[in-house]
Amino acid sequence: MAAGDVIMDAFTTPCREMFVLLSGRVHTWSDPDHVNGPADDRLGPGAVFGFSAMLADQPIGPRAVAIRASTVARIPAAAIESAFSSDPGARFLARQVLTQARHPSGLPSYSLVDDLLDSPPLVVKPDTPIAAVAERMTVRGLDYAAVGIAPARYGLITDSILRRRILVDRLPLDTPAARVMHSPANTARLGDSAAEALIRLLDQDTEFLLVTDRAGELHGAISPRDLVVSPTTAGVALHEQIRRCDTIDDLVERTRTVPATLVNILDGGLSSTRVIALYGAMLDTIIRRAIQLVFHQ
Template sequence: MTSAYRAAVACKHRAMTDFSDLGELFAFLSRHAPFDGLPDDERARLVADSAVREYAESAVILDGMSASPDHAYVVLEGRVGLWNFPTVAAVDSGDVDEVVGSGGVFGYVVILVGARGGPRAVALTEVTLLRLPAWAIGDMFSTPAGAAFLATELAKPIAAPSSDEARERTAGEIVRRAPVTCPPALSVREAATAMTEAKSGYIVVESELGEPLGIVTDHDLRARVISVGRPVTDPVTEVMTAPLHAVPESALSSDVLIEMLDRKLHYMAVLDQKASVKGVIQDVDFLTVPTSSTFALQRRIERAAAAELPEIGATIREIFPVLMRQAAPVRHVSGVAAVAIEAMVRRCIELELPVHPELSEGDLTWLSLGSVSRREVVPSSDVDSAIILTDMPGASAEEIEVRRSAALALAAAVHTRLEECGIPSDTNGAVAAQPRFCRTESEWLYAAGEWIDAPLSNNAMMMASLLVDGRPVWGDLTLQPVAGMYQHLSEHPRSFILMLREALTAKARIRSMRDVISLRGGTFDIKAHALVPVVNIARWAALSRGSTKLQTRNRLAAGADSPVLPDDSAEVLRDCFTILERIRMEHQVAQMAADRIPGDVLSIRRMPSLDRGLLEQCVREVAAVQRRMANLAQYLDAGEW
């Protein structure tokens, strides 16, 4: 086919499609996702408010290195190249991250997450685009078709990363430029001007000595200045958010992302070794990693109507296979899923609370327990929970019971909603809908005191282990009465020693006696016989040091270098835990792909030889650490701790 013939065909096609005709545009959008999911009247409004634009080949449509897009685009004809993480070096290399053809949409992610920055888009051919107004973006993705479109985009395969790309970046490596800063005496007007000139959505307020005091963002200016009519001559310290949320430059990017999702932050400061602000990471900086849509997912959960939640639950389940295909670290996959599950819990509480007029927002705190609270979620994980009722000084016993009954009913309704979304509740009954997991703050404190004083009665150690893992996700986020009591565990020698022995009860072993008797030597429960022993040791080790950390790795770090758990043993457990987590996650994701219910029992014979060897080695290492700890514990005097 000659170039002249191709040009003639192209001209003929353009002549046949008159995109200046609103009817043609309406018909075009009706054939492409996510617009096909919009009601007809919304699609018609979108067509009326949009504008057709034409660009010559090589024309820059969006420049994410210098400005943030305020419009999204649909490709009507032609092809557009996208650089999703636009650096000068990346653009100069000529290797585009993505090519968008007819019906493709771009520029919507930055608008959707409410952040600054964005892709660089260049016309690879002559192109005709439909420029969409910003108001339409939220509507597009609030429909089932829009959610499906996001999930499909997330699931697109990516090229295998190079060895350098596979290495997880640190917070310091993500920082794109020097921070925008100002002194505390600067006025709000001057700070806003400085932000505008720097094309920044934030400004860090620093003391004369360069110490970070706080941060002012676009949102702060809107909420604390414009909406309340505050004088712009006020000092910037009057409207800043303080203290400044910050991470060291050595923090891993996955941990930073999860913390930002967890705290609902759009900006996170990065500190260098001298505790000075090296730069600021914003949520848009994660747009090129597989979890970029988690910000949008969290926003969608926060706004979701009750009828939308089951579909969102299915989207959460897809986090596991999608991110594992894209080589995300397992702790990253687990953490993102846990944050999404907790967002679902919060939304279910918000939807159910009006149904229970006996309760108000300040009447209770909801605790996440177990693997969700530890950010160690896998596809088979269920949801454990507890409620802390706010004390009612002077209230009668009847009034307290009325509130408790309402809280139990609320918890039952919340867990029912979660079940409908494919998020199961704990099968052993460790849920807030059970009276023993729904108590007032005073009752929890009293119970914790009893558990410490009498650790062998009333399932004390089991209950303590569950509640020490508690993470407040709704209500008073500082409230952890049981964990607070157990910070002083080492001051109670008997309970201290008994909890250590309890932590060593679950043995790491390839074959249990039950396996031998039932001739099940070819299977292995990776949770019961490998991971739970590490989790239990880590919990006790952290409590022995008065630490309230929740993640197993962090607990092992906090409890290391002690008489019972030397640093080298803690390091062995951390390494083994990482390997075991990966094997477990890959096993369960493979079960999902085979349309089977994910579980923890592996067929050892069917495992790849490398993983089988690693599994056996890890179990031996964990068992050896347990034996050493048990031997050392015989000579342990808690008073020496």
């Protein structure tokens, strides 16, 4: 499938097959009234979709579109329906129901870190020369590289680290990655909320969080720029605006919008405990920026 191809539209056409994404990236929409808006799910290799419409034999969605060149396996209903009546099939459906209950379609899109991953991770060895690391980052169009230290353990090299160590510190280009990496890298887990990741980024003042599964396998990385698209992390844009205020008046104006922003985030489903933590992080940034501006006057 080429980028932009509609793989299935179970709102308009009966679906008598199930799909398995073998490679590429697919977005799905679960609400026929919002198919022109942000996707409800962003699927990677191994994802299974289309089985709900197949089992129900009703036009209940979803609509699935290839976002990049993708390979998809189509499994006819006749070959798979009996599997769903088995114990493993029943457990699979139960997990899907649980997932929907935790992340229903009425909640904003991009509410999990899983939703924000859009490219496979770049992992280099500790002895990789930093010139080679920079080249691979450029080829992949990434601003980071993970350094595999040991199983489930990673260091992190970013574009800003390379600029500082090469241009300012004038390290040789054959310097090994292990010498310049930040270790251990700050991480998030698949299934973490985007809001939790935002708070971690703010608390740890880091450029990236490496995203791993529970076994420690790396799946990608997220940055504040990725979190801007998540309605549950609306505070990230305001936080960046506060951090970059050029005058005291500008800082006062931005600060006045904090309460309304926090109310919106609370209404979006984030727990009061996490909203309070987010408020603390933003308050810390406000005070820090105020001190900086006063001393710069």
